[in-house]
Amino acid sequence: MEEWLPAKYDKYKSSPAIDVGNRLFDTKDSVEQDVPIGVDIDPKGLIAAMARKSNVRHTVDNAVLYLSKQTTGGKAKYTPILPQTIVVGDIVEVKFCVIAVPARFVKDKGHSGGSGPSTSGHRIKLKLCAVVRIDTEFSDNKSCAVWNSKMDKKRALSEPEEDGRTAVMRRSGYEDDE
Secondary structure, X not given: OOOOOOOOOOEEOOEEOOOEEOOOOEEOOOOOOEOOOOOOOOOOOHHHHHHHHOOEEOEHHHOOEEEEEEEEOOEEEEEEOOHHHOOOOOEEEEEEEEEEEEEEEEEEOHHHOOEEEEEEEEEEEEEEEEEEXXXXXXXXXXXXXXXXXXXXXXXXXXXXXXXOOXXXXXXXXXXXXX
């Protein structure tokens, strides 16, 4: 058995970063059940058409649930929502799974800077399973709109892209996780 080595994570704009992602597809030989790609993810059906032509498929393990939680009389109820309904200021709960993914590693040859032989192994990753919107009080409040406007202006001035445009992050929402 090989010695475990921690993954090397880069920084994003001088802040520590963790590699978190979701595979949209799995190989055709996967035993998981196929599920359709939702129109909220693929409104024009382009991704699904590409998948049909390739050796991949969208399975239950590739899907992310987007839910909203409502509590009535001490009992929680989860309802599906569209990812784009989650906005800045919403309080969310995120559910991840820890998975092992087959990977190839190249061992360092000490301080010489050269690469050593590659070996097979597994890499531990976080997989996004669900995003649940818990509270919208702040985002529903008018003060949130004022705060967002100020932050957008500040971000546009402090983080322009190389060609002068600002980066836009896609926002998504949670669905019910029963």
